[in-house]
Amino acid sequence: MIEAIAGQPQQTPSEASDSADPRRDEDSTNEDEHNAPAPPVREYCSPVNTVHCVTPSTPEDPAAPAPAVVVTLRDIASFTPAKPGNDMEPGGWAVEDLPANFVAEASAQVVSGTLLGQPADVRFTPVGYRWLHSDGGVVESGRPGATWATLGQREFTATGTSHVYAESGEYTVSLEVVLRAEYRFAGSGWRSIAGTLAVASDPQRVLVGEFDTVLTDGDCNANPSGPGC
16 A cells, blocks of 8 residues: 655656656657658759759859969060170180180160060079180180270180180171079069070171281381381
């Protein structure tokens, strides 16, 4: 016999069992969800309703940086640097088996024009020099050369840009100046272009002859009949 506790309502065994088992409540909830009606279907992708088959595009990020512009030597083909000057001493002639000295005239220059559809400047800077002699000689230097007087040397002495002709005759020599290129648009700084290019001078004629040394007594121009004249 079960007696009620004073002040509390009496529970039957079945009620006590239901309230003490939480799994019964969970199973009841799952069953309710399983039996709940499905939400109404709106529209599906189908051959007659292709608008719902299109995947929405992802909008572009306005903060994404623009692709970098790469300028090549081909892009600046319309920017033409000036021809270098090709000087020598003695001027236009040389002595067989003695050095003739060659000096390049080239400096940095800026050429304006249109690059990739925009106004731009291209700066050419000499970085190397190459003299091509018709006797097969090639003289290369990182400097343009200098006169004997500037170098503090005597005439017909060897320099970093001189050349010796072994035989008399008429020769030509051409100068190629190797240039590094940079570009800039309005308001921007200078930007390097990969690679180098060469610009050639006009060929120069060199007349090479023999030279004999003789002893004279005084100036032959003043005394043509003097000893040795």
